[in-house]
Amino acid sequence: xxxxxxxxxxxxxxxxxxxxxxxxxxxxxxxxxxxxxxxxxxxxxxxxxxxxxxxxxxxxxxxxxxxxxxxxxxxxxxxxxxxxxxxxxxxxxxxxxxxxxxxxxxxxxxxxxxxxxxxxxxxxxxxxxxxxxxxxxxxxxxxxxxxxxxxxxxxxxxxxxxxxxxxxxxxxxxxxxxxxxxxxxxxxxxxxxxxxxxxxxxxxxxxxxxxxxxxxxxxxxxxxxxxxxxxxxxxxxxxxxxxxxxxxxxxxxxxxxxxxxxxxxxxxxxxxxxxxxxxxx
Amino acid sequence: xxxxxxxxxxxxxxxxxxxxxxxxxxxxxxxxxxxxxxxxxxxxxxxxxxxxxxxxxxxxxxxxxxxxxxxxxxxxxxxxxxxxxxxxxxxxxxxxxxxxxxxxxxxxxxxxxxxxxxxxxxxxxxxxxxxxxxxxxxxxxxxxxxxxxxxxxxxxxxxxxxxxxxxxxxxxxxxxxxxxxxxxxxxxxxxxxxxxxxxxxxxxxxxxxxxxxxxxxxxxx
Numbered sequence: 001x002x003x004x005x006x007x008x009x010x011x012x013x014x015x016x017x018x019x020x021x022x023x024x025x026x027x028x029x030x031x032x033x034x035x036x037x038x039x040x041x042x043x044x045x046x047x048x049x050x051x052x053x054x055x056x057x058x059x060x061x062x063x064x065x066x067x068x069x070x071x072x073x074x075x076x077x078x079x080x081x082x083x084x085x086x087x088x089x090x091x092x093x094x095x096x097x098x099x100x101x102x103x104x105x106x107x108x109x110x111x112x113x114x115x116x117x118x119x120x121x122x123x124x125x126x127x128x129x130x131x132x133x134x135x136x137x138x139x140x141x142x143x144x145x146x147x148x149x150x151x152x153x154x155x156x157x158x159x160x161x162x163x164x165x166x167x168x169x170x171x172x173x174x175x176x177x178x179x180x181x182x183x184x185x186x187x188x189x190x191x192x193x194x195x196x197x198x199x200x201x202x203x204x205x206x207x208x209x210x211x212x213x214x215x216x217x218x219x220x221x222x223x224x225x226x227x228x229x230x231x232x233x234x235x236x237x238x239x240x241x242x243x244x245x246x247x248x249x250x251x252x253x254x255x256x257x258x259x260x261x262x263x264x265x266x267x268x269x270x271x272x273x274x275x276x277x278x279x280x281x
Numbered sequence: 282x283x284x285x286x287x288x289x290x291x292x293x294x295x296x297x298x299x300x301x302x303x304x305x306x307x308x309x310x311x312x313x314x315x316x317x318x319x320x321x322x323x324x325x326x327x328x329x330x331x332x333x334x335x336x337x338x339x340x341x342x343x344x345x346x347x348x349x350x351x352x353x354x355x356x357x358x359x360x361x362x363x364x365x366x367x368x369x370x371x372x373x374x375x376x377x378x379x380x381x382x383x384x385x386x387x388x389x390x391x392x393x394x395x396x397x398x399x400x401x402x403x404x405x406x407x408x409x410x411x412x413x414x415x416x417x418x419x420x421x422x423x424x425x426x427x428x429x430x431x432x433x434x435x436x437x438x439x440x441x442x443x444x445x446x447x448x449x450x451x452x453x454x455x456x457x458x459x460x461x462x463x464x465x466x467x468x469x470x471x472x473x474x475x476x477x478x479x480x481x482x483x484x485x486x487x488x489x490x491x492x493x494x495x496x497x498x499x500x501x502x
Contacts, residue, residue, distance in 0.1 A: 195374040198335060200363025201391055202356055277335050280370050 004120045006138050013128035015042040018107060018121075020114040021100070023080035026088075029070045030080075032100045035060070037110030037117065044126060046104050051090025057108050061090040063101035068237060077103075084112055094243075098153060171259060179263025182214055186267035193271050194279015207268045211261065218260035222253045283309040283332055283441055283473050288341035290327055301327040303496040304341070311440070311471040314464055316484045318477075318501075319493035325477045326445060328493060332475060333366050333443045334358045346440055363392055367434030369444035373426035375418040381429050382414045385436055396436050404432050407462055409455075423450045431459055435466055442467070442474040448483060460486040 004016060018037035023030055038044045045053070046061050051073040054061050062071060066088075071077075077086040086103065095102040111117050127143070129135070137143055144152070151157055186193075193206055226249060236242055290302040301324045309315055319325050330336050331343055334350050335358075342351045345365055350358065362368075375384055389395050396404070405411045408428040413421045421429070427450045434442060442463065448456035464486045467474040476483060484490045490501040 192374075192376060196376075197359065198333075198362065198368060199388075200359050200361070200366070202359045202363075204356075205391060277330055280335075280368070280372075280374065 002122050002125065002141065004122050007125045010135050010137060011127045011129040011132055013043060015039060015044045015126045016122040017044065017124040017126055018110045018117045019123040020110055020117065024077045024103065026071050026075040026077055031066060031069060033103050034097045034100050035103045035105055035110050035113060037105055037107040039107065043128065046092035046095055048090045049093050054089050054105050057106060058084060058086050059089045060086045060103040060105045061092055062088055062103050063095035064091045064093050066101050067091050082113055171255060174256060175259040175263050178260045179266055182264045182267045183270065186210065186270055190274055191279045193274045194276045197274060197276035198280050203272050206271050210264055210267050210271055214260055214264035218257040222256050226253060282311055282346055284344040286342045288331065288338040288343060290331055291339045300496050302331065305498050307498060309473045309475060311473055312468055314467045314474040314487045316476050316478055316487040316490045317493055318479065318490060323493040324496040325493045329443050329445055329475065329477050333368060334361050365440050367437060367439035367442045369431050369434045369442065369447040371446045371449050373430040375426055375429060377418055380415050380417055381410065384429065384433060388433065388437055392437050394438055396438060401436060404435065408432055424452065424455055427451055428455065428459065440472055442472055444476040446478055447476060448480055456482065
């Protein structure tokens with residue numbers, strides 16, 4: 001809890017945030033959610049994908065994932081912890097907190113839901129200020145970059161570590177699979193390489209052909225993989241938290257191609273060992 | 282020109298040492314077409330592979346157009362084979378996923394000094410290969426494949442042609458046609474042509490016939 005007076009006019013742009021967790025029901029469906037209380041003119045005001053902004057008390061704008069589970073604009077939402085009824089006026093995208101949907105409302109509404117969040121008490125201050133580090137704040141307060149804040153959320157580090165390890169191991173497994181695949185391809189052409197060597201094609205020339213073939217296959221494979229990934233993403237339900245970061249995907253593509261080239265080195269070594277004499281019988 | 286100087290090739294077989302080629306000194310000159318006959322296991326193929334710089338002798342030296350192959354590393358031997366030697370083997374050994382025309386384009390990428398396109402067309406005509414230029418090896422007959430292999434061996438203008446049973450899969454008409462072409466190439470372009478064969482019909486086209494018996498090469502009258 002933060003006293004609003006302690007953080008007044010500290011930064012270039014700042015928006016107060018009050019937060020309260022609820023279980024919201026429209027009569028048919030129940031979902032965990034976080035109610036965020038924001039100021040009317042705040043930069044935290046969500047961009048709508050459907051419906052209207054919550055302009056009156058007890059009106060809320062919800063994350064689009066609630067629509068996927070069956071909530072609609074106009075629904076009357078009852079809450080597990082209280083008698084207040086909220087009206088769903090619109091939907092917005094990418095509004096989740098700790099994997100739960102967010103319900104945006106005004107401060108008066110959230111103060112009714114949680115009396116501890118009285119008029120001058122907030123949970124957080126969201127800042128837009130390039131020089132935020134130059135401002136002095138109360139010692140009892142902590143100022144964090146958003147990335148740092150996300151990483152300190154309970155369970156986030158454990159989740160992302162698990163995911164990152166999965167990705168790393170997938171790359172390692174991909175390297176092994178690609179390397180073995182290319183090695184088998186090369187083995188199948190041992191006699192051909194032997195005949196070409198007998199005809200006078202150098203090891204260097206044959207190695208370059210193997211590397212070129214690997215590169216072409218790897219590029220085609222990763223492009224197809226990328227296409228299938230995007231296609232799969234189109235059919236994933238909104239409940240699955242997936243976001244495609246193009247830069248990250250391009251980096252992964254480059255790494256996969258590099259891994260394929262590394263894997264092909266085993267094939268290059270085996271080509272060097274081919275005895276042209278044995279190949280021509 | 283191909284010269285063997287006291288060449289011996291031996292192999293270890295358990296405790297025994299087997300001399301596949303016994304002490305051989307011989308010179309084959311440019312413009313000569315030579316047949317080597319002999320029973321299986323007599324050392325003909327070993328002789329041919331040493332002549333083709335695919336393996337080096339255990340003792341002695343082999344000179345190809347004056348260049349000694351002793352002491353050459355694998356890269357140098359490959360370079361020598363590409364530029365000086367044309368192999369015609371029993372199996373046609375064509376690249377399975379390249380058309381007939383593309384087999385020659387591949388060779389042209391590695392070696393710039395090849396036959397002119399007009400000369401190649403003429404060769405295709407002589408070997409009855411014009412109709413199959415755009416076909417894959419799987420789409421042509423065994424005889425056609427072998428004729429393509431023969432054309433390939435001549436395409437790179439080698440100074441030495443080494444053939445191991447080149448007409449084994451050909452009918453009489455085509456076998457004699459091929460021999461005629463090899464004979465012409467040898468005489469007109471001053472190549473050295475050595476043919477290992479069991480086919481006595483071919484010996485008539487050769488300037489000399491040698492017989493290989495238990496690793497010893499002897500000229501036949």
